[in-house]
Amino acid sequence: MDPFVVVGGDAAGLSAASKCRRESDREVIVFEKGQWISYAHCGTPYFVEGSVDRLTDLLSLSPAEAEARGIDLRRGHEVVSVDAEDRTVTVRADGERFEQPYAELLVATGASAAAGPFDRSLDGVFSLHGLDDAAAIDAYLAAPDDYDPARLGDGPVDRDRVDHNAALEPPERAAIVGGGYVGVEMAEALSARGVDVHLYQRSAHLLTPFGAAVGERVESTLRDHGVTVHTDTEVDALVGDERVAALRIDGDERPVDVAILGVGIRPNTALLDGTGVDRGPSGAIKTDDYGRTSLPAVYAAGDVATARHAVTGAETWVPLGLTANRAGRAIGSTVAGDPTPVGDVAGTAVVKAFDLECGRVGLVDESAATDAGFDPVSETITAGSRSGYYPGNEETTVTLVADRTTGRVLGGSIVGRDRAAVRIDTLATAIEADLTVAELERLDLAYAPPFSPVWDPVLVAAKVVNGQLSE
Template sequence: MSDPFVVVGADAAGLSAASKFRREAPDREVVVFEKGRWISYAYCGMPYFIAGYVDRLSDLLSLSPSEVAERGIDLRRGREVIAVDPDAKRVTVETAEGDRFERAYGDLLVATGARADPGPFDVRGLDGAFTLHNMDAAAAIDAYVAEPEAYDPDRADVSAVDRDRTERNAAMPAPETAAVVGGGYVGVEVAEALAERGLEVRVFHRSGHLLSPFGEAVGSRVEAALEAEGVAVHTDAPVDALVGDDRIEAVEVGSGGGGASPERIPVDMAVVGVGIRPNTELLDGTGFDRGPGDAIRVDDRGRTSLPDVYAAGDCATARHAVTGEPDWTPLGLTANRAGRAIGATVAGDPTPVGDIAGTAAVKAFDTEAARVGILDPDAAEAAGFDPVRETVTAGSRSGYYPGAAETDVTLVADRDTRGLLGGSVVGTDRAAIRIDTLATAIEADMTVPEVERLDLAYAPPFSPVWDPILVAAKVLNGKIDG
């Protein structure tokens, strides 16, 4: 066929697009090139596999290659698209053996995701040092933390796994101490996972509180939750180096620019989670427009600046629901939703990919936290708002009903318009799911008074008469008036 839909990347965005396109345009060819062997896996579930909450690596797979084939999708694994010629509408593909060939496209979707950015730390060739951004890393970490005689190889029960890497890590003496470098999503989740596996865990975070995008109220509660379970949390503690010849021996922790000599802390393991970077190299030389985070800039239909070339998922931007400007917030729903929309658009049904608000949730043992929108006053001011912020503590259920727990809610609004800009929730009793109320309010451009008047459900087992969200809106509205 002369106008195939070519997709680069076989995970959330890529296969969502290919599946939707195949259903809507059954007479057009769709080809998916995937650099590696893994497809359609739950990246967000990997820390829970390491913790032992998930029994098998295969439990994290959404689609198998055979299931993809049954959908009529031509999936080609071990094929890396290394270049795009937008004028000739062709891609250059390299096989795992190093051979190259070209493939024409009618429409092209770049869904190449992102990769771990280890910052200044080179974990390659240093046993016991890891980043966590793919399934092979998850399998290797799971094997490394197990006692050699107790390791269950059936946990890594997927044929795509790097068996040599997994077996090599399984044969090493199990670690007793671990450093987690970075206190973001990955850092908090990995700290819990390693503590659940019996390790003595330290978290080192460069800034003053964990989970920086969630705000200080969340960071403080999560820090306390980790420490209550024996995890040592070090804030304002930038790690300068990983120390070791063949296997990691220690981390060097600096003084944050204070001039003191770095402290060397012995560890048997380190997981670096300091950031990620979008995979955009295949478009180098095409002149494509970049957006925040050096991601591929797209419009409301997922179209790039190149003709008939789309991008979605962790490699692409999206429009922020509060600012209306391009933003880069790589999350799972964003990828799946955008991929599905692009599949429909390419098939002939123009569909918006949807705005994003940075809605996210994370847990640290029994403590749940979530955030949405703009929480940082400096970021709000930079976007042209006059931010007003308030944090309240309210009960999660009626006080007399068993299980009620303190829930902290932070809301940020624009003083002039009273429009809701962002919010966070943290607590131990179904706190995280409450963020969906705020996410919906932001998408609907609601003001704080409108949020205060929401008719939220009340029953003692689920919420007090005044839900914590309503309490926070009431208090913030009063602060604006004052």
């Protein structure tokens, strides 16, 4: 029997490979075009910040550990095409090509950072989408005499790129273009490295998917920590000869000496170009409940693939870490002989802005809920995170969205300084369980003064929305 072939050695790919090997004696080959495998992408801003001591602390699974699990891991091997009819892939390695047959194929090629209209060839211009990016930024921020190469650990880092950036004079003024996850997290990271940070967002609020209530508090917190926030401001171009020197905005130039681009990502689907595979939102590979594509015996998972939305039931593209790991694990079970659904996604996400915690899930935007066929009711409340008399009590703001017709919980967001982010899991569970607001209000959540008031902020929001539904 031909092997199970996996393209991509990160979250989805190695989760699938590991699960398949644990549950069967199938031969599993993983092709990874780069050298890094199985790393915590979401931890890279904290390495740049200095909270993570070494780059290799972000590795989840080493090549030796993967091979010990019986996985045939081949780094430096790029799969350049798929022949779905003959069930073969063409692989390029060491300047040569060869054909590899497969019985089943998983495309787990992830996504790449979008550059927008900006010139990334200039020194001082970075995206943050991988460990080599994090290493280069870290080196660029340090004075040449102060740079500590020991922070890299012993991984397969691009040493030439690191050495080039470490030799440059460190920046004093940063521009972050884009106010999403990367923008907010890197604003904190660069501030910790002593850089004057300016964050540019072309829409009215940062963290747009989290809603206005979260965006406003995040903007206030960033300003309180010395970050200059520019909303409703679109950056037209980066200016410089060899090194970035300025931003161009409406014809004016604003000096900077480092620019971080956080303008989004795009799925790496080129491998399946020409195969006729069905596509979904953002051009991601369309998959069914089991991660199968429209091509026979070809699966897709992670940032390259679509999933079903838990609220709308529609196909969606939500490139997040748990989604990738969970889908990969499910596909590994399916290939091993135990058909396992990959699960729906609700877009559950959390992010930190200095000491402020933010969470979101489901449909937060009322217009999106309306477009999905619901009659949304949305309320925003602010309540204490603990009993008012207990030390550490902080204001926690909850936005809750429900459907007027059915009472069903559609989504929500939470922001605050005291364990606000983990409270979003209550709303995520309510959505997965198809709870109504009345059922959410009746949940028996834990109470003790050090942890929560009698009425947790989530329950307060449910009471208020339920009152609206009863009118």
